[in-house]
Amino acid sequence: MLPSPPLAALSKSAAAARRAATAAACRSRLLVLPAVTSLVPEPSSPALLRCIRLMPQQEGPRTPLPMPLGRGFSVVAGGAGAVLELEGGDSELVVVSFYRFADFPDHAELRRPLKELCEELRVSGGIILAPEGINGSICGTPEAVEKVLNFIQADDRLKGLRMIQSPVTPEDEAIHHGHTSHSPVGAGEDAPFRWDHVRVKLKKEIVALGDPDVMPTKMVGKYVKPKDWNALISDPDTVVIDVRNMYEIRIGKFKRAVDPCTNSFREFPSWVDDQFQLAESDSQPSSGNNDSSTDGQLEDLNSCEPKKLPRVAMYCTGGIRCEKASSFLLSKGFKEVYHLEGGILKYLEEIPKAESLWEGECFVFDKRVSVEHGLAQGTHKLCYGCKKPVSDEDMESPEWEYGVSCPYCFATKSEEEKERARARQRQFEAWGVIGGPDKGRSPKKLEAKHTVEEGKELSSSV
Structure with missing residues (x-):
């Protein structure tokens, strides 16, 4: 395996000075959170707690806004005076992924003020606004992220964001503070963890399915809590469908799950139609997947009578794709449609590894690339030629070239494309x-x- 360029991390003295300044600022004043839920785990060890200032209460009565408090945080005072404290000293940043389906025809009006607020607070990441709602993933200090989420939810249509919060690795924190990384896009224009860099885009859909008639605001499947998920997908009468793409499923999936073999979410409706057209005829099921358990699931799916549609349980990374897919299946006549609330990430956070039916790692769309149980960072890296995950074994291949290609994209790239990628890598190594x-x-x-x-x-x- 070719070694990656060294990480240009913060110097010990600079890091110590910055953390000392942060601690001093925190001691000088404590701000309060709105009333929060009691779902936050208490610290498991007497690690040093550093108080992070959060958005102050507005004057007068206020409806509490949900704030996802993930691992590494604790609430030391209940009610309206709850104070959020950060456990240990490993990170000052959080990543929050969020979405909300809503009737939002005037979505374009939110773009500029939201982008300006993120830039002012040095919150980085990407946000999509569309007539069907909002979808985003942002990184920043807990205080700054809280302000952005409160600003978004000031619109009644966007209240109740579905959110997942994750910790930030020291490497990603260094990138966020403007330092370079082993990633050739880590400090470039596409870096998600970087000061003053946020993209707020206007699109037709917050997650592209390509069917304007699918409206999760009108009908959606039944949510299943992670604690109840194992029993549902272990039932032989349940067809378990992974609605993610092939490159995501390649590194991890639930047992017995069907792989639709899609390259994008837009292909999912066609896959569903094809499967049930096959059920109406005597055609053989697709052989696109070599997993014997998956083949069995497809045979079960195709053996169903057209009007006796099976019970379906779907899942995806954070919940947004299977929420929209569940609306699509209901529009097709399915009666029993379930989907994992909070997606794979919530399941890996809540379910102990010993009880888990998850196999492998979960691909995520940020610098972590993949995560394991407990949301610990996984072992996969990213190919910057195709933006897909690669394993240690993949990087032993002669088709692997750091920043250029991997076994999955080598044959699809021309020599001209590869040379441009090499030039990009040289620029990064020289200038950061x-x-x-x-x-x-x-x-x-x-x-x-x-x-x-x-x-x-x-x-x-x-």
């Missing part, structure tokens, strides 16, 4: 950013950009 230092963003550039935009708006209004 893709395209050289002129591509780095700075407060002065941001200020100049905003000034130009405001000038254009003023001239157009005149």
